[in-house]
Amino acid sequence: MYSARNLSRYACALLMGLLLLFSVNNSVFAQDGGQDDGATAAADPAVLEHGKKLFNQKCKSCHAVTAEVVVGPGLKGILDRRDEAWLIKWIRNSQAVIASGDEYAVKIYEQYNKTQMQSFPELSDDDIRAILAYSVDAGNAVVATTTPGENNDKTASGSGDSALAGYVPIILGVLAFVLVLILAVLFLLITILTRYLKQQEQSGKLDESDQEVLNQKFNILAVFQSKIFIGGVAVVFVLVVAKAVLDGLIGIGIQQGYAPTQPIAFSHKLHAGELEIDCEYCHTGVRKGKSATIPAANTCMNCHNAIKRESPEIKKIYAAIENDKPIEWVRIHNLPDFAYFNHAQHVEVGGLECQNCHGEIEQMEVVQQRSTLTMGWCIDCHRETVVKAEGNAYYDRLLETHKANSKKPMRVEDIGGLECAKCHY
Ligand code: HEC
Ligand code: HEC
Ligand code: HEC
Ligand code: HEC
Ligand code: HEC
Ligand code: HEC
Structure with a gap:
């Protein structure tokens, strides 16, 4: 008792x-x-599966479920940006929405250099809802490896435990x-x-x-x-x-010095150093978009369908292509999702060299992360670096105002490079 x-x-x-x-x-x-998409309402697994199938068939060639730009914008947070009715109209016939003069539609169309997204009149409202539900769901649980090619999944820090969570x-x-x-x-x-x-x-x-x-x-x-x-x-x-x-x-997550072993013993020292292959030959996105991109196996084949065919390392490339399985390169540099970094802004507009941030990659047998990639690192450079404004009409106005107010050269901090919202959504 x-x-x-x-x-x-x-x-x-x-x-x-x-x-x-x-x-x-x-x-x-x-x-x-909270950092992810608001609309993560638990969706039916069958709906998610349906959405995944459609997404892979129809959208994946141009869109990632993360914030990464492939051909079109990353779909991360899409339901926060646009409402469902708009999205259904857009996905079924984006050209019609643009033609109707919809402000947002015209803006992104121009932002993506008038690349036409194809129309999908065959998709029902429910199909589209399933695709959106899948992309939100998948965007929140991205895997920790980088798949090569244009379709470059962004690793979410801590995403591994978010599925468990x-x-x-x-x-x-x-x-x-x-x-x-x-x-x-x-x-x-x-x-x-x-x-x-x-x-x-x-x-x-x-x-x-x-x-x-x-x-x-x-x-x-x-x-x-x-x-x-x-x-x-x-x-x-x-x-x-x-x-x-x-x-x-x-x-x-400070990973300075991180140099994981890759699935294929690819050497930058050999390819970028001795053979002097241009970085952009492989990292094609670096002047165009946010992400530098990791080359697909097909890029390697431009040479290796003839060179070193008998090498066991090269045979791994053939195997990847035959099995239609991307080479699972281990991602090295990786900012948390809440920080935004854009390669084109720095390389194309800012005129920086890859080596400013990545070190002497062309001498590395195995790529190693040389910078801390912390906020302090970004900010320090923005405080020190003078903007290359000469000959760039875009900066004429800014430069004029700056010169009127200050004798010092115009640095990145003077054009807003220390504003929180520039780096955090
Ligand atoms: C041929 C490439 C291509 C395909 C395939 C494609 N899209 Fe797009 N999509 C784009 C481009 C490019 C844009 C940017 C706007 C523009 O240029 O028209 C875009 C824009 C979008 C937007 C607006 C994004 C934003 O940030 O506001 C959504 C949503 C979208 N696409 C969904 C889809 C879905 C869902 C599919 C599959 C059913 C799909 N797209 C297939 C290229 C594509
Ligand atoms: C022949 C193709 C090729 C060329 C040329 C090349 N790379 Fe790479 N790069 C790769 C591949 C494949 C990977 C992924 C495997 C690895 O990390 O070694 C990679 C990885 C990287 C990474 C690390 C990516 C990560 O996961 O964070 C950086 C940084 C990089 N390259 C910079 C450069 C720079 C800078 C140059 C020019 C000096 C260059 N690459 C030239 C193919 C190339
Ligand atoms: C522009 C031509 C070119 C491209 C593109 C290229 N390679 Fe190479 N690669 C070479 C040459 C040349 C060699 C040196 C061959 C030799 O040692 O005789 C080589 C050697 C190699 C080796 C060493 C093989 C061995 O056993 O010695 C590997 C591994 C390799 N490449 C992987 C890759 C991968 C992975 C890619 C794609 C990301 C790639 N290469 C893209 C030209 C290229
Ligand atoms: C201002 C600094 C800076 C410069 C300049 C720079 N990078 Fe990066 N790079 C980064 C950062 C930061 C990341 C991590 C981005 C992320 O996780 O979103 C990165 C990631 C990468 C990656 C792997 C992921 C991706 O974006 O696809 C590659 C490959 C790469 N850089 C190549 C290059 C090459 C090639 C150049 C020169 C043409 C270059 N980078 C110039 C800072 C820089
Ligand atoms: C090696 C120096 C350097 C480093 C490191 C660097 N940046 Fe920059 N950043 C620049 C330069 C130079 C510009 C100006 C580009 C231009 O002319 O618009 C710039 C511009 C920017 C802009 C646009 C600012 C604006 O007002 O338009 C953003 C956003 C940005 N950087 C984010 C980052 C982030 C995030 C990191 C760290 C992960 C970083 N940068 C690291 C040099 C750097
Ligand atoms: C030039 C780009 C840039 C600017 C401007 C910037 N941040 Fe950051 N911030 C970053 C990056 C990159 C990280 C991720 C660093 C890491 O993982 O260690 C970060 C991380 C953070 C974090 C997470 C804590 C940490 O240190 O890891 C907070 C909070 C933060 N920033 C707040 C702010 C606030 C508030 C402002 C405005 C006063 C601001 N940031 C301006 C790039 C920037």
Whole structure:
């Protein structure tokens, strides 16, 4: 009898602890999600599967589910940018939306150098909803390897655990439910037993200790004061803090010096150094868009369908093409999702060399990350670097105003290079 009451106290303390963990965890994950798309409402797996199939068939050649530009814009956050009705019209016939003079449509059309997105009159509203649901879902759970080619998935830092994170609240919810059930049964038992004891009491069969138990009242305050409850809260607290600290450490993610072994022993020292192949021959996106892009196996074949055919390393390239499986190069440089970096802005507009940021790649047998890629690193360079404004009509106005106000040369910080919103969406 006594132990039954104690048991219920244990169970109650545990339940409280779990509920606490549940709510804390939920808020932590809600925060994680906050950086991602708002519209992550749990979608039906069948719908996601359907969406994935359509996306891969019809959209993947031009769009990534991340923020990466392939031919068209990355679809990350698309449901935050545009509403569903607009998207359905656009995807079915984008040219019609542009022709109607829709301001946003005209703007992106021009921004993407009037590249026409093809029309998809065959897609139903539900097909399109499925594609959008899939792209939002997949964008939030990007894998940690870079696939080569134009279709270059951006690695989300910490994305590995975000898939798992989705399950944690569910598991905790189930646990909490089971505990409530146990509690209910225990209370039921107590009621029955107490009634039984009362009957015994009436017939005078109770000894002293039984009497004592019967007179005790269940005390909720005692639960909160109990060592178990306090201990439980302490453990939960320590766990939450530990998780936050770990996340923080991973989030900082300084990977200077990172030089992973690649699936094929490709050497920049040989190709970019000795053979003097232009960086842009392989990294074709570097002057055009956000991402430099990693070359597809076909680029290698331009030479290797004839050169070193018998080499085991080169045979890996053939295998990739035959099996239609992209070479899984390990991504080295990787900013967190909340920071925006654009190669074209720096190489094409800013006139910087790759080596300013990546070091002497043409002497590296294995690519190594030379810069910290921290915010301080970006900011320091923006404070120091003078904008190459001469001969660039775009900057004439800015330069004039700057000269009127200052004797110093115009640096990146003077054109807004320290504004938070330039680097953070
Ligand atoms: C041939 C390449 C191509 C294909 C295939 C393609 N798109 Fe596009 N898409 C573009 C381009 C380019 C743009 C930018 C606007 C423009 O130039 O018309 C764009 C724009 C968009 C936008 C607006 C993006 C934004 O940031 O506002 C959405 C949404 C979109 N496409 C969805 C899709 C979907 C869904 C599919 C598959 C059913 C698809 N696209 C297939 C090239 C393509
Ligand atoms: C023949 C094709 C080729 C040429 C030329 C080439 N690269 Fe690469 N580059 C690759 C491939 C393939 C990878 C991925 C494998 C690796 O990291 O070695 C890569 C990776 C990189 C990376 C690391 C990407 C990451 O994951 O963060 C950088 C930086 C880079 N190259 C810069 C350069 C620079 C700078 C040049 C010119 C000096 C250059 N590359 C020339 C093919 C090339
Ligand atoms: C412009 C021509 C060209 C391109 C493009 C090119 N390579 Fe090479 N590659 C060469 C030459 C030339 C050699 C040196 C052959 C020799 O040692 O005789 C070589 C050697 C290699 C070797 C060493 C092979 C061995 O066993 O010694 C590897 C591995 C390799 N390339 C991988 C790649 C990969 C991966 C790509 C695509 C990302 C690529 N190459 C693109 C020209 C090229
Ligand atoms: C101002 C600094 C800077 C310059 C200049 C620069 N890069 Fe990068 N590069 C970065 C940063 C930062 C990243 C990581 C981007 C990310 O994770 O979004 C990166 C990533 C890359 C990657 C791998 C991922 C991707 O974007 O596809 C390659 C390849 C690359 N750079 C090649 C080059 C080449 C080639 C040049 C010269 C033509 C160059 N970079 C010039 C800063 C720079
Ligand atoms: C080696 C120097 C250097 C580094 C490092 C560097 N930048 Fe820049 N950045 C520049 C220059 C130069 C420009 C000006 C380009 C131009 O003329 O518009 C610029 C411009 C920009 C702009 C546009 C600013 C505006 O007002 O239009 C953004 C955004 C930006 N950089 C982001 C970054 C981020 C994010 C990083 C770090 C991951 C970074 N940069 C690292 C040199 C650098
Ligand atoms: C030139 C680009 C640039 C500008 C301007 C910039 N940031 Fe950042 N910021 C970054 C990059 C890149 C990172 C990611 C660094 C990392 O992973 O260590 C970052 C990371 C952060 C973080 C995460 C904490 C950390 O240090 O990792 C916060 C918070 C932040 N920035 C806030 C701001 C605020 C507030 C401003 C305006 C006062 C600002 N940033 C301006 C590029 C920039």
